[in-house]
Amino acid sequence: MSEQVHLALALERAGWHPAAWREASARTHELTSPRYWRELLRTADDAGVALATIEDALALPDRFESAGALRRDRVRGRLDAVLIASFAAALTRRIGLVPTVTTAHPEPFHVATAIQTLDFASRGRAGVRLVAGAPAAERANFGRRATGVDAFPASGRVEDSPEILAAFREAGEFAEVLSRLWDSWQDDAIIRDAATGRFLDADRVHNIEFEGEFFSITGASIVPRSPQGRPLITVLAHQTVPYRLAAEHADLVFVTPHDDAGVASIRSELDAAARDLRDGQRLRVFADLLVLVEDTAPAARAAAERLDGWEGAPLASDARIVVGTPRDVADAVLQLAAAGVDGVRLRPARQPADVVAVAEQVVPLLRAAGALRTDDGSSSLRDRLDLARPESRYAREKVAL
Template identity: 80%
Template structure:
């Protein structure tokens, strides 16, 4: 039997190659146009892609990039990912919308209400991808923190940086607060009985009373419980500390399997996620794992290699990535995706090197080939994003707490 998985896509400005904006097929003048993002999301939506993540950041520079001597040949500036997703929500039909949010500076209350609003706007297709950390450039934009994550440790190990470990603890609290705020209204809190003058049952709205290392929050969300109950919570993880964050708090984790790096083989990553889940996960649902691939797709392998070389020349360096890079035909991408399906991943998230060119190739070539091979999970677009990923709609924790108190 052919192993099946979900297909996701990761949208990043002009694409994941830093020189992608210089391609003839690129739309650099439209990067701050809502219709640019609507067009990309509709292309993926019509192709049956399960969800799209939308990249975001809180600084003009890339993470750990020096502010002084800022390179002028890179795309700078971006639109707010949550607002982009909210704009696209009523203009798409089925695709999950998962904007990126950095946990170091925004308040969880604001993020919780924004994502709940997106869940209503999309009729149950919202999620969020949480990113830990507070770089120097990000801190300078907010002016509230004297220290944070200024560099990656020389060892390459997250646990060797107290600042990064603290950032992940903060991200864990942030995720916890989000889920509590999303639970703070029970499903039947709103009555809307005009005859009796009762709009809501105040006993079914709960202050979350959270007091942690980084956040202290007393109140409830201002947004009623949204269609999914809790929108999809996702993270990208590469090592033990973020794997444990995902296992404890996330519904879905994006990972970067690579056979050329020790510790990053698919079996090693899945084994570590399973061990972390056994240790810290309390959710009934198993953690879903999606493997990331950065893809550049042309009709022939030689044409793809020429396109990649042209972009590398313009960038002044070969493309590098935390994820495996596949430069070739749609069939080449499908072969790798099927390998990952056989390894046990629940899905694959494709990062298009060039937008819109590789988004179109994913929609018009990769997705049909996967479907023809029986490698895509059946998805008629019905129901919420959680339902389509095989996740139950969680009951508010405050219903359970009340039952336990009786």
Template identity: 25%
Template sequence: MHLFSLIGGVGHHQGAWRRPNSRAEGAMTLDYYSDIAALAERGKIDALLMADGLSVNGPRLASASFPHVEPMTMLSALAARTSRIGLVGSVSTTFSEPYNVARQFATLDHISAGRAAWNIVTSGHGELNFGDASLPSHSDRYERADEYLEVVTALWDSWESDAIVLDRANGVYADAAKVHRIDHVGKHFKVEGPLNVPRSPQGRPVLVQAGSSATGRTFAAKHAEVVFTAQQTLAGCQDFYSDIKARVRAEGRDPEKVKVFPGVHPLVGSTEAEALRMEDELRHLIRMDTGMTWLSKQLGGIDISGLDPSKPVPEELLPAVDTVQERRSRYEIFRQLAVEEKYSINRLIEAEVMSAGHLVVVGAPEQIADRFAKWVAEGGADGFMLLPSYLPEGLELIVDGIIPELRRRGLFRSDYTGTTLRDHLGLDPLTGSDRG
């Protein structure tokens, strides 16, 4: 199986910074992130994902660690302090331009010797920091993203793989006939090209995407090579997995070359009792007042302040899925927990603060490895996006606990067998002949 790990702040649990031995004071430093990257690389994890946000959420800032370092800057620095692990940066197609993004990821791929990946996000907030226009609708954001990917991939392909000849005797640096303008003219973009960065080691950085809405799944099937999802059950994962693979096949792509990773929040201890104690400790670090405010955003913006927190949210208060414009796929998860699972408001707040709606798996390494093995064997996943509760300790427990157990079962690598992220994922490099 494949394993990615999220890095950022002091962990995925919003209250993890309150732990006495957290490294919250240094969570903006290169040394802090380097320590995390070294841990993950020691575990032979496929890649690190650095998520991003483009605004400050006031209620969440009041109680949660919120150090959004700019991903491309930090990942470029980590490229120099690591040698094999993949580096995945989140960049929005709504609030950036394709030429700049194509340059950034091509450059990261060069300086990391082929370990770059782009986590494509369409952004559900942040518009107030980018002019006075309102946030585009969910469908419009994906329409723009679709054309955006057309431009970026054309720019990456604008240099054929053998365009640089370095003929010193005759003074020829590159064969100009193998560097092509793209002359893109579309609804959202007009880009001449070619890119001013030569073709990178992987041909193209790996494309990663998360989105469980119907529109997001269509987009993923067309473009993505790694697809993240948030599911609470094996049945949910199996449904998502089979749907994505079918959509990929319908696009004329090889389903084996598109990997599906559910996000999992592992709380691991040397024993189940130890893991349960840690879960209880983290539960007591939740501020329910600010959690209530953030949960209301996850529930489509409804006012839940006057409701009994020990009871479920009345279904009639919840908006229809297709009317929600921000974080629609995440809304669907919380709506399902509220309506189908009858979670109380307090329990929904715990799900938001502890794991942002991802599955929480608590137990000893053997128990968590059992769950991982079952989901892969039964068609629910190709691997997992790990969301450590607290960093770097939580990742260390995964690397020294869960991963050795997976290796013992022959389910995870003992060492890297290639040098690029495409090597790790079993994806073919894209050469100049892949120009489309």
């Protein structure tokens, strides 16, 4: 039997190809409808997909796209990812719900309480994908920052941009504050003793007392400790600096290897960082693939060429692109499984077409190959990914005293 992996989906409006909305199968008039998102997530849920991330952004232009030359031939506008996940929580059964949140503009307190609430609404299936940086169009929408991340350095190295380095330091503090707020209530803080009139044991609710470079926070969360204790923190990482952010603060990291050597190199760097920064809990590593799926290879190539023609350029991505049959996609997943990742996140080029193809054709092939981890009915996303439920750090500190 092959190595087994979890399967995830990354959902992005009409799909990851910028011209996907022009496909006949696209449901362009429904991109902002509850039914569209409900059906996408239910399709993935029914197929046994372990989790779905939901993309988000805080400006109309794409990241690093000029606001002054806004292309009119791409999807513009979106629904809030946290609210999509919250809506879907009661309409899905097993799938993890992981909305994307930028760390540059929202307050970590607001994000912490929103994700805790999602964890309650989904009965323990919540996570968050953190994105660092503040491009110009986002800064203009908030009016609180004069500078931010406006471009990637010409060298391609994160280390060569002071602005990007600052953005990742801020993201690290953001993640730390989330974790502390989620820990601020111990599991047994609520007593509910009507006879004595004690609803709460105030000694089991803790002010987090965080003082950092970007945030200074004293209080506790307004939401009691949620089903998972701490919902999952996830990040997408390509280089050493974000790898270190993942190793220090995340439960799961999405990476973008293009071959087996890339997987080995990334795992080696992540494992080295994790040895320095983690206390025994192994970081889960999911590899990304952007997929376009048709019944035959010629049909898949023709679909890709049609989309590229509408866009005016070939599709480019940080992730490896697989254009082909369900078997081609399944083989790519099997290759990544053999290379040693914990999971594979598929980015559908077209929605809903490629989501349906994954659910109805790719997943059965992977199951037949014994490549997918079985859903044992565990009660939470942490359990499903074999991640321990952490104890509140403040309970540990109290015991240590």
